[in-house]
Amino acid sequence: MQGVLGQALNSLLQGAAVTLEVTVLAGALALGVAIAAGLCRLSRSLLVRGCAALYVEVLRGTSALVVMFWMYFALPFLGVQLTALQAGVLALGLSYGAYGAEVVRGAIRHVPKSQWEGAVALNMKPAQRMLRVIMPQAVIAMLPPMGNLLVDLLKATSLVSLITLSDLTFHGRLLQNSIGRPTEVFLAVLATYFVMSYTLTIGVRRLEARFSRGMDIGRRAAVRVTVT
Amino acid sequence: MTWDSNFALEILPQILQALALTILITFLGTAIAMLLGLLLAILRRSRRRLVSLPAHALVEFVRDTPLLVQLYFLYFVILPDLRLSFSALVTGIIGIGINYSAYTAEVYRAGIEGVPRGQWEAARALNFSPGRVWTSVVLPQAIPKVIPALGNYLIAMFKDTPILASIGVVEMLQRAELIGSETFRYLEPMTLVGGLFLLLSYPSSRLLARLEARFGRAY
Numbered sequence: 001m002q003g004v005l006g007q008a009l010n011s012l013l014q015g016a017a018v019t020l021e022v023t024v025l026a027g028a029l030a031l032g033v034a035i036a037a038g039l040c041r042l043s044r045s046l047l048v049r050g051c052a053a054l055y056v057e058v059l060r061g062t063s064a065l066v067v068m069f070w071m072y073f074a075l076p077f078l079g080v081q082l083t084a085l086q087a088g089v090l091a092l093g094l095s096y097g098a099y100g101a102e103v104v105r106g107a108i109r110h111v112p113k114s115q116w117e118g119a120v121a122l123n124m125k126p127a128q129r130m131l132r133v134i135m136p137q138a139v140i141a142m143l144p145p146m147g148n149l150l151v152d153l154l155k156a157t158s159l160v161s162l163i164t165l166s167d168l169t170f171h172g173r174l175l176q177n178s179i180g181r182p183t184e185v186f187l188a189v190l191a192t193y194f195v196m197s198y199t200l201t202i203g204v205r206r207l208e209a210r211f212s213r214g215m216d217i218g219r220r221a222a223v224r225v226t227v228t
Numbered sequence: 229m230t231w232d233s234n235f236a237l238e239i240l241p242q243i244l245q246a247l248a249l250t251i252l253i254t255f256l257g258t259a260i261a262m263l264l265g266l267l268l269a270i271l272r273r274s275r276r277r278l279v280s281l282p283a284h285a286l287v288e289f290v291r292d293t294p295l296l297v298q299l300y301f302l303y304f305v306i307l308p309d310l311r312l313s314f315s316a317l318v319t320g321i322i323g324i325g326i327n328y329s330a331y332t333a334e335v336y337r338a339g340i341e342g343v344p345r346g347q348w349e350a351a352r353a354l355n356f357s358p359g360r361v362w363t364s365v366v367l368p369q370a371i372p373k374v375i376p377a378l379g380n381y382l383i384a385m386f387k388d389t390p391i392l393a394s395i396g397v398v399e400m401l402q403r404a405e406l407i408g409s410e411t412f413r414y415l416e417p418m419t420l421v422g423g424l425f426l427l428l429s430y431p432s433s434r435l436l437a438r439l440e441a442r443f444g445r446a447y
Contacts (some may be wrong), residue, residue, distance in 0.1 A: 057426075057430055058426060060433075061425060061426040061429045061430040061433070062387070062422045062425045062426050062429075063387035063388065063389075063390050063425055064387075065390045065391060065393075065401065066390055066401055066418070066421055066422050066425055067422065069390075069401060069404075069405070069418055070418045070419065070421075070422055073405070073408060073414035073418055074414045074415045074418035074419060076414075077230070077413070077414060077415035078230065078415065151292070155292075155293065155294040155295070156294070157294075158294035158296040158297055159294075159296060159391070161296070162296075162393075162394055169294065169296060169297055169300075172297065172300070173300070176300075176304065182300075182304040182305050182308075183305045183309070186297065186300055186301040186304065186305055187301075187305075189297055190289075190293045190297055190298070190301060193292065193293045193294055193297065194289060194292045194293050197292040197293070198292055201292075
């Protein structure tokens with residue numbers, strides 16, 4: 001019995017490692033894409049704004065799982081063969097990047113106009129203005145919704161099990177088939193997800209406190225972005 | 229091998245049929261989420277910890293775990309344990325409904341907290357029973373303000389229905405996969421499914437955004 005239990009735990013831990021790996025990779029991609037697309041949506045050029053809006057609306061309008069299946073099953077017919085890991089990371093990263101872009105856009109637009117004017121009056125270059133005045137304030141407003149998105153992303157990584165990637169959920173299904181005992185197996189899987197996402201939530205809260213230190217706007221600026 | 233419009237047209241009726249099921253799931257799941265969410269929000273406010281704590285725990289647990297695993301748990305553990313044998317479809321609707329009720333509970337909570345204290349006090353001063361305080365004073369003020377936010381979750385649920393394919397519900401994505409595995413053509417069915425999701429969810433979310441702009445975004 002001890003042996004079976006040990007093996008089961010080992011298997012779940014292996015799965016959890018893959019879940020974390022996908023979360024980190026997709027999260028990094030999503031963050032990069034979110035900042036780029038969010039800034040592009042505020043661009044003066046109609047073309048840049050339009051392209052960014054198209055990306056955001058298409059990815060937000062379809063479901064992450066559909067995008068993932070499309071990349072895994074349909075793209076090969078267009079001559080692009082992705083591995084399960086690539087398809088999973090790309091689909092999740094791009095989907096959550098689209099949600100994140102809305103957060104970035106909302107947070108930047110939330111910075112009071114006087115801050116922009118102040119930066120202009122101080123003769124700052126556009127890049128300087130963005131990096132030294134606008135972004136430090138926008139980041140505080142971004143953190144809470146970004147944290148929620150990260151937790152959502154972590155949960156959404158369970159979808160990669162459906163394209164055969166051996167994450168935590170996949171290992172749960174494997175164990176269910178090999179040792180039976182669905183109650184124990186799925187409770188353990190759920191508990192593992194709970195611990196991971198709860199830890200993330202606490203981490204984000206700490207980060208928030210750290211970033212708002214020395215800023216008198218505090219939590220006021222939390223932008224509301226509905227995740228749909 | 230590239231896009232074949234004739235093939236796409238040929239399979240479109242099957243996919244549209246699955247779309248009807250997807251929409252049915254969304255509406256039934258939303259009905260569960262709206263009612264159960266309201267119940268959870270009210271229970272969470274109870275003074276008795278024996279009542280409020282389980283409601284709180286359920287909301288937190290559901291929000292911190294993936295819908296996919298919750299569906300497996302419901303399908304392979306809870307329903308067999310209760311000796312209930314529902315079809316995958318019914319299980320899926322219940323599962324997605326419970327999942328979203330944790331989110332709608334938070335929405336209702338914000339709405340309820342937005343009702344001024346004076347309203348509660350006045351209701352008590354008028355000697356209303358607790359049930360009547362809720363039904364004729366608090367909820368009529370709390371619910372209208374949260375309708376746009378609830379609408380957002382309706383659209384979100386619509387886009388989450390493909391996850392039900394994992395327990396074998398033949399909604400759009402599952403239908404597309406079945407077509408793909410029969411014909412060895414995945415490009416057309418998968419693209420159609422993605423397109424249909426976009427076609428329905430984009431206008432709905434625009435409409436909702438306009439409603440929000442009009443009636444004010446409360447929560």
